[in-house]
Amino acid sequence: xxSQIEQLKNRAKEYAKAYHEKEVKRSVHKGEMEEILRQAxxxxxxxxCFCDRWDMEPCSTVYEVSPFSWDACPNGDPEWIYMLNxxxxxxxxxMAYWYTGxxxxxxxxxxxxxxxxxxxxxxxxxxxxxxxxxxxxRCASWTPLLLHLLAKEHIKEEELFEILESMEQQFLYLYQxxxxxxxxxxxxxxxxxxxxxxxxxxxxxxxxxxxxxIAEWAKDELLYQLESQIYGDGSHWEQSMMYHIEVLNSxxxxxxxxxxxxxxxxxxxxxILYGMYDYVMHAAGPDHFQIAQGxxxxxxxRDVMTRGAMLFEESAFKYAGYEEPDLESIWCFGMExxxxxxxxxxxxxxxxxxxxxxxGTFNYRSGWEIDSNYTYLHNGPLGxxxxxxxxxxxxxxxxxxxxxxxxxxxSYIEGELRNRLKSPEAHNVSVIKGCPMGVPDGSWSxxxxxxxxxxxxxxxxxxxxxxxPYVMQNKQKEPAYCCRRILIFPEGIWLxxxxxxxxxxxxxxxxxxxxxxxxxKEQKEREVLLENEDVRLILGAEYPLEQRQEILSxxxxxxxxxxxxxxxxxxxxxxxCTAWMHPENAELKDTVIIQAEGKQVATSVVAxxxxxxxxxxxxxxxxxxxxxxxxxxxxxxxxxxxxxxxxLKKTEEGFEPSEVAKEYQDQFREIMIDEYQDSNLIQETILxxxxxxxxxxxxxxx
Numbered sequence: 056x057x058s059q060i061e062q063l064k065n066r067a068k069e070y071a072k073a074y075h076e077k078e079v080k081r082s083v084h085k086g087e088m089e090e091i092l093r094q095a096x097x098x099x100x101x102x103x104c105f106c107d108r109w110d111m112e113p114c115s116t117v118y119e120v121s122p123f124s125w126d127a128c129p130n131g132d133p134e135w136i137y138m139l140n141x142x143x144x145x146x147x148x149x150m151a152y153w154y155t156g157x158x159x160x161x162x163x164x165x166x167x168x169x170x171x172x173x174x175x176x177x178x179x180x181x182x183x184x185x186x187x188x189x190x191x192x193r194c195a196s197w198t199p200l201l202l203h204l205l206a207k208e209h210i211k212e213e214e215l216f217e218i219l220e221s222m223e224q225q226f227l228y229l230y231q232x233x234x235x236x237x238x239x240x241x242x243x244x245x246x247x248x249x250x251x252x253x254x255x256x257x258x259x260x261x262x263x264x265x266x267x268x269i270a271e272w273a274k275d276e277l278l279y280q281l282e283s284q285i286y287g288d289g290s291h292w293e294q295s296m297m298y299h300i301e302v303l304n305s306x307x308x309x310x311x312x313x314x315x316x317x318x319x320x321x322x323x324x325x326x327i328l329y330g331m332y333d334y335v336m337h338a339a340g341p342d343h344f345q346i347a348q349g350x351x352x353x354x355x356x357r358d359v360m361t362r363g364a365m366l367f368e369e370s371a372f373k374y375a376g377y378e379e380p381d382l383e384s385i386w387c388f389g390m391e392x393x394x395x396x397x398x399x400x401x402x403x404x405x406x407x408x409x410x411x412x413x414x415g416t417f418n419y420r421s422g423w424e425i426d427s428n429y430t431y432l433h434n435g436p437l438g439x440x441x442x443x444x445x446x447x448x449x450x451x452x453x454x455x456x457x458x459x460x461x462x463x464x465x466s467y468i469e470g471e472l473r474n475r476l477k478s479p480e481a482h483n484v485s486v487i488k489g490c491p492m493g494v495p496d497g498s499w500s501x502x503x504x505x506x507x508x509x510x511x512x513x514x515x516x517x518x519x520x521x522x523x524p525y526v527m528q529n530k531q532k533e534p535a536y537c538c539r540r541i542l543i544f545p546e547g548i549w550l551x552x553x554x555x556x557x558x559x560x561x562x563x564x565x566x567x568x569x570x571x572x573x574x575x576k577e578q579k580e581r582e583v584l585l586e587n588e589d590v591r592l593i594l595g596a597e598y599p600l601e602q603r604q605e606i607l608s609x610x611x612x613x614x615x616x617x618x619x620x621x622x623x624x625x626x627x628x629x630x631x632c633t634a635w636m637h638p639e640n641a642e643l644k645d646t647v648i649i650q651a652e653g654k655q656v657a658t659s660v661v662a663x664x665x666x667x668x669x670x671x672x673x674x675x676x677x678x679x680x681x682x683x684x685x686x687x688x689x690x691x692x693x694x695x696x697x698x699x700x701x702x703l704k705k706t707e708e709g710f711e712p713s714e715v716a717k718e719y720q721d722q723f724r725e726i727m728i729d730e731y732q733d734s735n736l737i738q739e740t741i742l743x744x745x746x747x748x749x750x751x752x753x754x755x756x757x
Contacts, residue, residue, distance in 0.1 A: 059260055063205065063259070063260055064205050064206070064208075067201075067203075067205035068205075070202050071203055073389030073390060073391050074203075074389055087381070087382045088154055092151050095147045095148045095150070095160055096151075098147065098167075099160070099163050100119065101119060101120050101123050102117050102118065102120075103117070103139060103144070104116070105135075105144070108355065109300060109301065109304060109354070110138065110143070111134075111297065111298075111611075112132075112138055112467070112611050113352070114135055114138065114611070115610075115612070116612075118130065125139065125171060125174055125184045126182070126184055127139065131468075132466065132468055133183060134611075137189050140183075140184045140189050141189050141192040142168070142196050142197070143196045145167055145200060146196070146200065146386065148160045148164035148167075149203055150382075152164075161204070161207075161209050162209070165204060168197060168200070169218070171193075172217055172218055172221040173217075175221075177224055180224075180225075180232075181228075185228070187229055187233075187237075190228065191242075191245040191246035191250075192245055193225075194222050194225055194250075194253055195249040195253070197218070197222065198252050198253055198256060198312060202256065215260075216260075219257055219261065220262070222257070222261075223263045226250050226269055227269065230265070230269045230272065233246070238276070238280050238283050239283055239284055239439075240284075240293070241284075241293065241301050241302050243276070243280050244280050244281070244284070244305055245301070246273075247273040247277040248305045248308070248309035249305075249309075250270060251270065251274060251277065252309045252312035254266065254270035255313045255316035256316050258270060277309075278324060281324060282323075282327070285327050285331060286414055287330075288334070288411040288413040289334040290331075290334050290413060290416060291331070292414070292436070292439070293349070293439040293441050293442070294435065294437065294438030294441065295350045295442065296338060296345045296349070296354075297349075297350060297351035297441075298351075299331065300345075300359055303335065303359065304362075306328055310328070310366065311366070311387055315389075325366075329367060332360065333409070335360065336356075336360055336363075336372065337406075338356075338409065338416070340457065341425050341429050341452055342425065343356060343357050343375070346431045346450050346461055347461040347463045347464065347608075348431075348433065349438065349442045349445075350442075350443070350464045351463075351464065352463065352464070352608075352609060353461075353610070356375070357375070357377050357381075358381045358383050358384055359376075360372050360373070360375040360376035361373070361376035361377045362384050362387055362388070364396060364399060365387075365396050368395070370399060370400050370401055371405070373400075373401045373402075375404070378401070379393075379396075379397065380393045384396075407419070408420065408514065412512075414435045415433060415436065415507055415523070416432070416433050417430075417433075417512055418432075419432075419519045421547075424455075427452070427454075427455060428451070428452060428454065428545075428547050429451065429452040430449065430541075431448075431449065431450040432447075432448070432523065433445055434446050434447050434510055434523035434524075434525060435507055436507060437493075440499040440500065443476070443478075443493075444479040444494075444501075444504070446484065446492045446493075446507055446537075447484050447485070447523045447537065447539035447553070450483065451636070453547045453587075453636075454590045455590075456572070457587065458573055458587060458592055458594075458636065459483050459569065460568055460569065460570040460607070461482065462476050462482065462607050463476060463607055463608035463614075464477075464611060465606070465612070465613075465614050466608075466612065467499075473495075474495040476606075477495040478491065478493065479493055480564075481605075482568070483567055484539075484566060485539070485553040485563055485565045485566075485632055486564050487555060487557055487561055487562070487563045488562040488564070489529050490528065490529040490533075491503075492525060492527050492537070493505065505525045505526060506525060506527070507523075507524075508524040509524075510522065515754045516704070517545040518702060518754070520540070520542050520700060521540070521541045522538060522539070522541075523540075524539075525537055534557070536556040537554070538553070538554040539551060539553050540553075540700065542700075544665070546637075546638065546641065546672075547592070547637065547638050548638070548643075549636040550634075550635045550675060551565075551633065551634045552633045552661045552677055553565065553630075553631070553632040554631055554679045555626070555631070556628065556630075557628070560626075560627055561626055561627075562623060563623070563626070564621050564622065564624075565598075565632050565634055566619060566621050567594060567600075567622075567634070568617065569585065569619070569620070570617065571609075571616070572588065573585050573618065574587075575602065575618060580600070581595055581597065582594065583595075583600060591638070593635075593638070594620065595634060595637075596632075596634040597622070597633045598624045599623075600620045600622050601623070602619070602620055603621075604617070604618060605617060605619045622634065629679075631659070631661060633661055635663075640667060640668050641665065641666065641668075642666045643663045643664070645664075646662045646663065646664045646691065648689050648691055649689065649690050650686055650689055650690075651689060655685070657678070659679045660676060660677065660678045661675070661676070662676050663675045671705060673703065673705065674691055674694075674703035675702055676691065676696070676700070676701045676703075678699045678700070681699070700756040701754065701755055702754050
């Protein structure tokens, strides 16, 4: 065993060379090291603050644990115990030693590890301190710490053996406690990656005969896990960006450690990881923050994309990351990789939109610049217990500023707030009274959840159309249907129309959750002027908008107030609820569509003129039912068209009438005047549109 320890020490010294402690000291981002030193000093006093960017359940409150114990729970949330026992915070003590040269930090770090090992023997396995997911995370966090301790000879052989023996027992416990559901859960990945990265470095020093077999099992199981959990479009099936990235980070770290140990890695795993990074890149808004999908926080993803660029030498990933690597990425890859990263050219991604049909997630943007427009849509499977009731949910940015947002998760503690933040009412959706799409009945469970159907999306000349349907039922098992149709225009105009169907007299409500920075500048009955810093956007609906304040959580354990608008309406058997958002220089006006060769005005249709800077730019026609009687051609003024969702788009020469439209132009005028002579709005539309419209084109979206 002595020769094996010497070999391990030599390998550890080679590993540590890649970190060039003095270079790390000079290369940290502004403010990073100050924060690390502050937290390292807290740790020396047994004070804890879990506020790293990708802490799964962060807590910014500093708690002192005295007398110290690994099952302390100062805030009543068991998640705090789990965070304490993951020990991801210990690397701050090593970094503080690098920066200051004070050995008390590295000695304190080692004592935390040894104290845990001595307090948590096999008898405690399965307790709050040793859940399987936390065991995987803890042992993974030990890997680089042990290597650096060995490289600087800050650990005795007997101490190393004590820790490695504990690690063996923990891995045996993971293997024996493994259950089939872990294959579909981030829990499983965090266990197998930990086993694999530690086996690559310490495998020769493990004494248990089972360890080689466990490592081989973990290798096969990890590939099975990723093939099972990651959809073909690169998204994680659990429908939570937080846990998508947790899996992504752990697999990336494992690959880096195995490569540094000279162990061959799976090309298939790298292919899956590439798709996961692509998903993260498209899912972030123009401010680089992810949407709080499911159980997630609103988090800056640039460090993740920096590591993706380092791993794959991908220019598009670097564009979505930092110009220079952050300290966390250097901690993962080493200083040598930093130099390669600096040489890598940054290039805008070739595709603007991320359309992830497997998970029902759609990301549209007008550009990759920080002042771009961005839209997030979701209508897909619930996924795991981390999923929320967010079918047809929309979040958006206009000119780089967030307007519609997600309410977040706040806490996993059972209670009314946890259920409410998972409910449909906490999202930007329509809800039929007594027939919601989801009914949370616990922190990790639902009494009912609707079934999403296949989504449809199409883009023509920068205009995006998405159709998101689902079916549901109330407590009496009476069925209901909802289909949200959304049009997104490059000028920063959003038109939403919800087609709701349920037998009998119903009441439904559309919800609009505003980002906390958004203030209401002016409010009318059916339109409100919103402002985020110096950017303004109008929110409108066909029914009165009611305002109230609600709780929103962008970070676990933290909450703040934000403004919510809702629009209620009543309908019989079928209802169409329409809303819009647009800049101050735009306006949406109602118009009328008729069926060719008849005096019948088309019903079950949303028809809007879109005026920009005082000029008619588009006409939007969205029909909710198939036309099965009479002519299949419809008329807007002198323009004939067919299709269920159509946009008449103005060109430099106006709108283009078809031959059938020319034939019925006079008839249309006669019908409009006869039928609507008492309507000033219609009269105005006739006078302005018929006289001024002559040539152009139309696009069929469906």
